[in-house]
Amino acid sequence: xxxxxxxxxxxAWVATSATIIPPxxxxxxxxxxxxxxxxxxxxxxxxxxxxNETASAVWTSCDGATSTRDMAEALVARFEVPFELALDNVxxxxxxxxxxxxxxxxxx
Amino acid sequence: MTHxxxxxxxxxxxxxxxxxxxxxDLDLRSDAKGIVDELAGLYPRCRSSSSRNGCIRLAxxxxxxxxxxxxxxxxxxxGVKMTGGHREENLLPHLEWAISGKVIETCSQYxxxxxxxxxxxxxxxxxxxxxxAGKSTLAAGLLAGGWKYMCDEFALVEPESVTLRPFPKxxxxxxxAFEIVRELDLKLSRNRxxxxxxxxxxxxISPRTVPRAVAERPASIGMVLFPKYTGQRTPCIRPLLxxxxxxxxxxxxxxxxxxxxxxxxxxxRIVDGARCFVVETGxxxxxxxxxxxxxxxxxxxxxxxxxxxxxTGVA
Numbered sequence: 268x269x270x271x272x273x274x275x276x277x278x279a280w281v282a283t284s285a286t287i288i289p290p291x292x293x294x295x296x297x298x299x300x301x302x303x304x305x306x307x308x309x310x311x312x313x314x315x316x317x318x319n320e321t322a323s324a325v326w327t328s329c330d331g332a333t334s335t336r337d338m339a340e341a342l343v344a345r346f347e348v349p350f351e352l353a354l355d356n357v358x359x360x361x362x363x364x365x366x367x368x369x370x371x372x373x374x375x
Numbered sequence: 376m377t378h379x380x381x382x383x384x385x386x387x388x389x390x391x392x393x394x395x396x397x398x399x400d401l402d403l404r405s406d407a408k409g410i411v412d413e414l415a416g417l418y419p420r421c422r423s424s425s426s427r428n429g430c431i432r433l434a435x436x437x438x439x440x441x442x443x444x445x446x447x448x449x450x451x452x453x454g455v456k457m458t459g460g461h462r463e464e465n466l467l468p469h470l471e472w473a474i475s476g477k478v479i480e481t482c483s484q485y486x487x488x489x490x491x492x493x494x495x496x497x498x499x500x501x502x503x504x505x506x507x508a509g510k511s512t513l514a515a516g517l518l519a520g521g522w523k524y525m526c527d528e529f530a531l532v533e534p535e536s537v538t539l540r541p542f543p544k545x546x547x548x549x550x551x552a553f554e555i556v557r558e559l560d561l562k563l564s565r566n567r568x569x570x571x572x573x574x575x576x577x578x579x580i581s582p583r584t585v586p587r588a589v590a591e592r593p594a595s596i597g598m599v600l601f602p603k604y605t606g607q608r609t610p611c612i613r614p615l616l617x618x619x620x621x622x623x624x625x626x627x628x629x630x631x632x633x634x635x636x637x638x639x640x641x642x643x644r645i646v647d648g649a650r651c652f653v654v655e656t657g658x659x660x661x662x663x664x665x666x667x668x669x670x671x672x673x674x675x676x677x678x679x680x681x682x683x684x685x686x687t688g689v690a
Contacts, residue, residue, distance in 0.1 A: 299639045301646065304618030306625060308639045313631050317622035 290361050291331030291371040325360045335361060395421035397541040399478055400430040406437035407448055407463045410470060416564050417545040417581045431477040452477060468571035475528055478542060479629060485531040485540060486641045487629040492530035492539045494523045495670050499539035499594030501530045502602055503627045509604045509656050512552040515580060516663040519559040523590035524582040534641045537648060538593035543582050550576040555659050598670060599651045610657035610665050620651035
């Protein structure tokens, strides 16, 4: 993560009272990469998800170690888009992963 | 079958027959001779006592009529009632439904997709979609157009070889498609509709009535189609990115639980080897011609389509 973006706030959904937690994808969710896009299968509900290239890049980075800012940096390098736009996309996608119960929750 | 007196059975009562539907044998014990005759019009009888791949057993049992009630037939598997009906002349849809249910239960080694399946010059094609998308009607049209018929209700995919297995059950078409059936010069079995509650009236087409129309061997999957009924006259076909096709296909898998992780990887292998399209159906003749023209282009065209879509970002 570069220092120049430190003034941007971390999204609330990954923040606990004291700690910023990088998103971590659930290990039991089956994923399948097809032409830079990913199809996910959630085993408990049997739901299937289709991720476009941007969302696929975010999903791949949800390793519990990469912050959303670092993910946005990676999108900037890959798609040549402004950082703010990339971060906004990452936050939206990660929030959607969380709402869809595809991420580990902080106490897991 | 005739009943001269309440509850009395005729000579055929409880007799057993064996039919063969592709790789599956059906052992049927029936109190109703009429349903056996109807089934014999759809499927060949089988004398063999050994099953090649699987055998399903069903019984049509006549329940004694109550004092003021009508006679009733139950369709039973392993002592458990699956479905049933009051009128012998309308039992066929119930029996067909039970057969499909037992095949789904029995053939768990295959990835089962809610789709019609056919083959063309050895290339397997899956037509996946919800009820009402026109799968059976399109399958009937392709069958009439020279394709080999595998099934109109589900595609059975052998996961190792990613091949389609034939289960050539009778095509079940809704009354709204009877006119198209006539247009295709196909014939409804016994030239009659059957009353089927949730689908309205339906008719059955035996694929065996069309010469060389039944697929007898597995076929590698080369094409995945998602038919969509739009009510327009002119059909339209659009290529689909493989990721999107995999997602769409996954929604129609019937035995997700049995396959778990392997389901998605099998789907991936299907779309990797196939050309994938959305077909907005129009008039049956034009739609069939359009699909045939795409099928005739072969896999090099598929690679070209796909490369073009990837470059232009079509999703």
